Amino acid sequence: xxxxxxxxxxxxxxxxxxxxxxxxxxxxxxxxxxxxxxxxxxxxxxxxxxxxxxxxxxxxxxxxxxxxxxxxxxxxxxxxxxxxxxxxxxxxxxxxxxxxxxxxxxxxxxxxxxxxxxxxxxxxxxxxxxxxxxxxxxxxxxxxxxxxxxxxxxxxxxxxxxxxxxxxxxxxxxxxxxxxxxxxxxxxxxxxxxxxxxxxxxxxxxxxxxxxxxxxxxxxxxxxxxxxxxxxxxxxxxxx
Amino acid sequence: xxxxxxxxxxxxxxxxxxxxxxxxxxxxxxxxxxxxxxxxxxxxxxxxxxxxxxxxxxxxxxxxxxxxxxxxxxxxxxxxxxxxxxxxxxxxxxxxxxxxxxxxxxxxxxxxxxxxxxxxxxxxxxxxxxxxxxxxxxxxxxxxxxxxxxxxxxxxxxxxxxxxxxxxxxxxxxxxxxxxxxxxxxxxxxxxxxxxxxxxxxxxxxxxxxxxxxxxxxxxxxxxxxxxxxxxxxxxxxxxxxxxxxxxxxxxxxxxxxxxxxx
Numbered sequence: 001x002x003x004x005x006x007x008x009x010x011x012x013x014x015x016x017x018x019x020x021x022x023x024x025x026x027x028x029x030x031x032x033x034x035x036x037x038x039x040x041x042x043x044x045x046x047x048x049x050x051x052x053x054x055x056x057x058x059x060x061x062x063x064x065x066x067x068x069x070x071x072x073x074x075x076x077x078x079x080x081x082x083x084x085x086x087x088x089x090x091x092x093x094x095x096x097x098x099x100x101x102x103x104x105x106x107x108x109x110x111x112x113x114x115x116x117x118x119x120x121x122x123x124x125x126x127x128x129x130x131x132x133x134x135x136x137x138x139x140x141x142x143x144x145x146x147x148x149x150x151x152x153x154x155x156x157x158x159x160x161x162x163x164x165x166x167x168x169x170x171x172x173x174x175x176x177x178x179x180x181x182x183x184x185x186x187x188x189x190x191x192x193x194x195x196x197x198x199x200x201x202x203x204x205x206x207x208x209x210x211x212x213x214x215x216x217x218x219x220x221x222x223x224x225x226x227x228x229x230x231x232x233x234x235x236x237x238x239x240x
Numbered sequence: 241x242x243x244x245x246x247x248x249x250x251x252x253x254x255x256x257x258x259x260x261x262x263x264x265x266x267x268x269x270x271x272x273x274x275x276x277x278x279x280x281x282x283x284x285x286x287x288x289x290x291x292x293x294x295x296x297x298x299x300x301x302x303x304x305x306x307x308x309x310x311x312x313x314x315x316x317x318x319x320x321x322x323x324x325x326x327x328x329x330x331x332x333x334x335x336x337x338x339x340x341x342x343x344x345x346x347x348x349x350x351x352x353x354x355x356x357x358x359x360x361x362x363x364x365x366x367x368x369x370x371x372x373x374x375x376x377x378x379x380x381x382x383x384x385x386x387x388x389x390x391x392x393x394x395x396x397x398x399x400x401x402x403x404x405x406x407x408x409x410x411x412x413x414x415x416x417x418x419x420x421x422x423x424x425x426x427x428x429x430x431x432x433x434x435x436x437x438x439x440x441x442x443x444x445x446x447x448x449x450x451x452x453x454x455x456x457x458x459x460x461x462x463x464x465x466x467x468x469x470x471x472x473x474x475x476x477x478x479x480x481x482x483x484x485x486x487x488x489x490x491x492x493x494x495x496x497x498x499x500x501x502x503x
């Protein structure tokens with residue numbers, strides 16, 4: 001009796017979870033670094049289109065590409081690098097091409113006040129400092145490699161993190177003296193300062209309309225519109 | 241005396257089979273993904289060797305530390321009455337509930353270079369835990385310690401204490417009584433505590449990546465190597481997962497055969 005009640009309860013709970021998402025929502029898969037900006041875009045879009053529902057699926061670009069290749073139902077895909085986008089487009093048919101909708105640059109992130117007095121990329125060769133970057137397959141790691149290569153610096157890294165947020169936390173806590181992060185990661189909120197790298201490595205963010213429903217078409221148009229671009233600008237993103 | 245063979249309840253058999261299948265299916269799925277042709281080259285790669293070495297060293301050290309402090313914690317919780325005991329027990333078990341990444345971040349803010357304890361430690365000795373193997377050991381110990389405490393405390397509660405009383409009445413000190421009388425009696429629980437603690441430490445990911453960082457040959461454990469490889473080289477990630485499964489099965493089966501049955 002007791003066991004039967006538990007089993008029935010579990011089955012009902014599982015069934016309930018399965019049915020909770022509204023069928024007509026537009027699913028937007030968005031890279032982690034774009035998350036906060038897209039939450040604002042979502043709010044603004046839903047205010048202008050009260051009959052539409054946008055659902056954000058936020059994760060790392062590589063993970064999102066994996067998901068869509070594995071058949072995840074996604075209407076719009078916005079990623080942090082072209083390589084992940086190319087991989088996704090290689091195995092999924094989309095209604096339109098990928099369009100670059102925003103850009104970002106790489107900076108040397110340092111703890112507030114720059115206690116180790118890091119002034120340039122050449123400080124990344126100093127073995128007494130605690131230095132970090134993202135791991136290579138992650139977009140921010142690929143960009144960091146480009147930054148080091150462009151400057152001709154062989155970095156003495158103490159960690160290669162799986163995502164940029166892990167770097168920001170360790171900069172904020174003062175455990176890392178410097179790390180290569182996105183310009184958008186440097187803010188009062190994150191508690192880290194930025195030092196210019198002196199080299200020009202631009203991160204480009206592509207977006208693609210996968211399903212071409214009226215709502216997904218309108219949402220991509222909104223991201224590219226003056227209003228959408230101004231919201232992205234508020235979060236530190238540059239024009240495409 | 242001849243043991244009477246009992247027929248288990250049908251419902252239990254069905255539920256048990258479903259439960260085992262639930263665990264077995266993903267493992268079998270993993271086997272289907274293994275790129276058998278590349279197995280040799282991946283297994284002998286430097287990344288796998290480094291990660292396996294760090295994982296084994298850190299998880300075994302963590303198990304030793306968890307034994308050294310976890311057994312006394314369990315003893316005090318089971319045998320000593322004091323105010324605020326419920327709070328202390330909850331505190332010790334907290335890492336079970338805390339998301340490991342949160343635990344790792346908490347470690348960073350307390351034992352990091354500018355942390356509450358880590359700051360003065362660094363100023364006095366120059367010792368830095370993050371980005372070192374010691375940071376990995378600290379992170380996996382934090383997460384796996386509760387398993388040792390829970391196993392030992394539960395066994396101590398269920399123990400017939402007359403043997404301890406007898407030893408004490410013959411003049412044995414409390415420590416000697418514990419080592420010579422109590423420990424042998426709770427050996428099965430201790431072994432399962434060792435297995436659980438080690439297994440949790442060996443598979444730890446979140447606290448390690450948050451506190452110790454990720455650098456091949458220094459702090460990159462198997463779970464971290466698998467995670468990074470998932471984003472670049474699926475085959476390598478699957479092979480490393482297979483290595484973890486094999487090592488874990490060997491250790492857990494060996495533990496059981498060596499001591500469990502005999503005890």
